Amino acid sequence: MNEVELRALFDQIDTDGDGRISVVELAEGFKAEGAQEHLAEEVEKAMKADVNHDGVLDFEEFRTLLK
Numbered sequence: 001m002n003e004v005e006l007r008a009l010f011d012q013i014d015t016d017g018d019g020r021i022s023v024v025e026l027a028e029g030f031k032a033e034g035a036q037e038h039l040a041e042e043v044e045k046a047m048k049a050d051v052n053h054d055g056v057l058d059f060e061e062f063r064t065l066l067k
């Protein structure tokens, strides 16, 4: 995935457009991809990328998640 695609995906998940992905936005994003089954687990895994522990994923953290 290149930088442009990453940014597009980030913007798509960041539905309120504040430049940060919250747990709720993440859950909605996974749901949209049809990952209902292990939703809580997937969100928990994704939030491990929250290295500064502010409870949201900024673009840098999001990038490390998809690397």
Ligand SMILES: [Ca+2]
Residues within 6 Å of the ligand: 014, 015, 016, 017, 018, 019, 020, 021, 022, 025
């Ligand atoms: Ca947001």
Ligand SMILES: [Ca+2]
Residues within 6 Å of the ligand: 050, 051, 052, 053, 054, 055, 056, 057, 058, 061
């Ligand atoms: Ca963070």
